[in-house]
Amino acid sequence: MTKSRAEIKMEYRTFTPCPELAPIVKCYWTLEVPVQKDVQRQRIVPDGCIEMAFILGDDIKRYTSGNEYILQPRAMVLGQTLEPFYIEPTGYVNTFAVRFYPYSFSNFVTVPIKNLANKETALSILFGSEVAEALEQKISKHFYHKRTNRNYRTLSSQQTFRKINDRHHC
Numbered sequence: 001m002t003k004s005r006a007e008i009k010m011e012y013r014t015f016t017p018c019p020e021l022a023p024i025v026k027c028y029w030t031l032e033v034p035v036q037k038d039v040q041r042q043r044i045v046p047d048g049c050i051e052m053a054f055i056l057g058d059d060i061k062r063y064t065s066g067n068e069y070i071l072q073p074r075a076m077v078l079g080q081t082l083e084p085f086y087i088e089p090t091g092y093v094n095t096f097a098v099r100f101y102p103y104s105f106s107n108f109v110t111v112p113i114k115n116l117a118n119k120e121t122a123l124s125i126l127f128g129s130e131v132a133e134a135l136e137q138k139i140s141k142h143f144y145h146k147r148t149n150r151n152y153r154t155l156s157s158q159q160t161f162r163k164i165n166d167r168h169h170c
Helices: 122-125 131-142 150-167
Strands: 012-017 025-032 041-043 050-055 060-065 068-071 075-078 085-089 095-099 121-122
Touching: 041 150, 050 131, 075 131, 095 131, 121 122, 122 131
Parallel strands: none
Antiparallel strands: 012 025, 025 095, 041 085, 050 075, 050 095, 060 068, 060 085, 075 121
């Protein structure tokens, strides 16, 4: 028996940062969507923020024009978006991201923020391969472990946010 589109469960959650990180981090978020047969493009509307995202599931396409697309980097910074764009999952979606307030991300990079606008930039380009790989491994460890156990994944996301906050004395 196949499920209708309404029966497919998408889980989007946001988490509030600790008070010490709140001036620069608007929120942390996770998105999980099971594999779907009838995949459609999804419109992403600009919110003015910069996001550091980790794609822990299957690849995600971002359309650059018409039917042309790129695969988003698995560990990336999505610069401030100034116009809508379209994405399309290639399978299972499992993403973790940190949403920064506009210009607060400039505290972490030497690249002018305007150079990051309207595009994805791999973390390895901004921070070097070693730092990018370490970040991706730490995030993956908490979200990817025991992928089939839904309760464990929820607990892992809560533990990850607690660890991020603990490291910043929140």
